[in-house]
Amino acid sequence: MTPSRRRAAAAAALGLSMAAALSGCALPALPGFPAAGGDSGGVGFDDVQSATIQIEAVGTFVSPEEGGYEAAGRGSGFLISDDGLAVTNNHVVVGAGTLKVWRGGDTESTLNAKVLGSSECLDLAVIQLEKDDYPHFTWREGEIPTATDVYAAGFPLGDPEFTMTRGIVSKADTAMDTPWASLSHVIEHDARIRAGNSGGPLVDENGKLVGVNYAGNDQHDQNLAIHRDEVQGVLDQLIKGENVMSLGINGTGLMNEDGEGLGIWVNSVASGSAADKAGVEPGDLLTKMEGVSLGTDGTMADYCSVLETHGADATLAVDLFRSGEGVYYSGQFNGDAVEAVSVAQDAGASDGGAQGVDTEYVTVVDDTESVAVEVPASWKGLDTAVFVDPEGGEWAHIDASPDISAFQGGDWSVPGVSIMAAPTATASFTPEEWLSMAEQHLGQSGCVKDTEDAYADGMHEGAFTYWTGCGGVGAQYLMLSAYSTDGSYVIALAVQAVSEADLTTIDRALGSFAASF
Template sequence: LGDPEYTLLDGIVAKARADGDTNWASVDSVIEHTAPIQPGNSGGPLIDENGQVVGINYAGGDLGGTGTSQFFAIGGDLALPTVEILKNGDYLSLGVNGQAVVDDSIGLAGIFVSSVDTNSPAGTLGLQPGDIIEDLEGLPMATDGTMKDYCDVLQSHAPTDKLRVDVLRFDENLSLRGEFNGRPLSPVESIVDQLPGEESTPQVAAGSAYTDYMTVTDDTGRIQVSVPTDWDDLDPTPNTADDGSFVAPELVAAPDVDGFLSTFDVPGVDIVAWDPDPTLTLADWMNGENGAMSLDSLCDPAGIEDYDDGYFTGLIGYWTGCGGTDTEIVAIASAPPDDSLVVTVLAQLLTQADFDALDHIIASFTAIAGGTTTTAPTTDAGTGYTDYVTITDDTGRLTIDVPVEWEAVTTVPATDVEGNFVAPYIAAAPDLEDLFGTYDTPGVEFMAFEPDPGLTLTDWLDMVISDTGVASSCIADDVEPYDDGVYTGLTQRWTDCAGTPTQYVIIVAEPGDGSVITVLGVQLVTPADQDALDRIIASFTAN
């Protein structure tokens, strides 16, 4: 078990909840302290003045390259649940030993694979040391230089889930695509290789290459894609009927959206995620009123053939000489393996650089069926929360971390109409009146109830839905299982609240001993609030 001799070094806690995201790890929060950690000390205990273990040391030194040493430990509140899981095997492991890398000079970001466990999903996938995981489940990896996005994807899926992955085999400059727990890696074809017609080589000028891309999302949060930064004119509003009613999520990106939609002089892309219609085939979607039926009269049709990008399958159409110009158009109608939606993509292409951009778009876009989206709201991005405060209710039974900006707080217990105690309660928001009365303000409500043997978790969820009134104002996603490693139960996300992009997330869960029923309701107005939700989930406790 190692050397029985030990070294005791003293220090103080510099920060109780420091950022735990680095280029080689992602922990919800860590304890920053001043007791020097040496190589080989990882896994050693951090103890308080009473000799009680409060954390596990795991990192130290000049981690940020600033010339100042910092030392970190994983707190017991995070470590203990993980230890219990590790007793039964690996935890959130795909069999990859890697770290985040970013090189802005060549536009590279991803998870560099140092080694692979042959007997793992990564080994079966065909991943090799030296590969770079660029994209996982449609999410670009390591753009911030940390493992956060990679670990977040793993934490939001079961170990056996299929995960779509895009990989760069750097030494061969080869792009690969496959699925963990699914299809092995295979080379990614250029869209040009799938164009219909015998003479399917684009007859367009080379154009100036696009070097920078940005990720954009539609207003419902159900379509996400990476487009050239030059295509910075966006229309993320939904597709609507003549009476203005919602039809489907839609996202248009171009240097000039009006020019893209009304002329053949501007490149761009239009993506729509339709609910499936059992009466329509993909050929109907391609040729019908929602498809490319008008192009034959405006362009020279090259044909329509089968399409397969390794995940979405369907049909691809190709038109040239549009409007008497050299502009070419590619249209795709496709569906994922579960046929949960139909995605149509129409791209207007003036140069070879635009075709290269279309390759990037096809490789990056994700579309989620209605009722299953877990994407954060996508209005203004919001200001990221950097500081959090721990709140305890008046009974001392609830604790939770919230952004310091949510400074309007109540910790008074919930009572019935006669003033009798019902449950411990915390609410926090920038403005509590706005939280309770509108969908314009983010915030959280947190309660804990004594378990009732006559009620299931579904019953508790139904009661919360009734009490909050979300069913009359928002669109329901599917009810899904909830498991954060300590609490298990049910969660449901409600979207488009009162016709806004605001979302409301409900969690009803209990610990392993079933000693308490916890209820969380979190209102999300911007993507920054999704980060706050992640922190809330990682920090809340009830007894």
């Protein structure tokens, strides 16, 4: 059993939140060197609008907060050749079913486009518009020093009206990790950018390109652009249709409300990409690659470090959590596609956790709103009242079963889930004592200990035991107890299974239990 796969469990049950310091600048739907492919000329400052485009990405996306939706999100971009090559952000276009483009604020003439090459680590993409004779930008030559006057152009907030804001370069060249990229060369400036500015041009007083805007923070007046040198270093590859440091995801580093990194959330997947072939789906949370925990700081840094070390064409082991199913998957990019992983099977169950059983699950929260767990919707027997232990300690508590009276009465022929948690300062029992009490009870009930191991999921540390042959009816029982990683509370989870379907419930409970004090 490898419970470290499950850093997302608590947040999945009690609600996820984006806790990133920076916000991406694509507007999501809710529910110099010569320009490649063209001549060496380019628009001047007065004509910046004519070469700036608005992009609408239409398709199916999955948000960690809103869930799945089929809609459109808008961002910006800019032309770099007279035959229609344009640059934008990876997070604006990758995974879209269709792209619609408007140039210079023209809302009447809609252009089609296709993605040629992209990079989620650099948050860059090159798209090809319908062939025509377009005005286009060229790149600034020479240094881009601090205090250079710069202008951010684009279409913020999805508005078709063209906008420019003015500022200066406050930091000329710095490395920066954000939830959307891991970059070695970034320009920090104070020309305000907002949602919808993503992928738009940052230009100097002559209208020459100095960078690609990709993130902003209104609170700290911090705006970020991908440095010209970073873009030029990969531009030829992207134009040729080569992806760079990319597996084909539109991803975001995800954190919970306590600022703990959970992994890389997949908003969408490019068809035919390595991620698509591996079976990764929108709404998946990538938790590990090649044994490295991802998104530990809420950014793409860990993910991109693995790609930089091994290369995007290498066979890369991956673990992920599919929140819509409450199930963990394991497999490979450029290798064996991901398959559901049964925690019950890892712990010793003989029939693999019954992953094929079709069961609807619901989230149950206790009366104090401190603990939560997912259980089969058919389990109507619930007890969510505070539990008072023999020492007088009070525990947030949930018991769930098809027959709550029988389950609480010790009937081994009835399945059920029990979860309790209390602040460490007031808890009457330690995790070790919970496990010791369970072992004594289970031993007296004819249970045979099959597995005993340490437990750690990034949010809890403790141990678990797995028992078979219980109660003379062959029931199976998993007992887990642990401290939260910050030591603030103690939690104990028990699952009793008597059928193949119930074994899936063990996986679901372990993938969803949560506590908050």
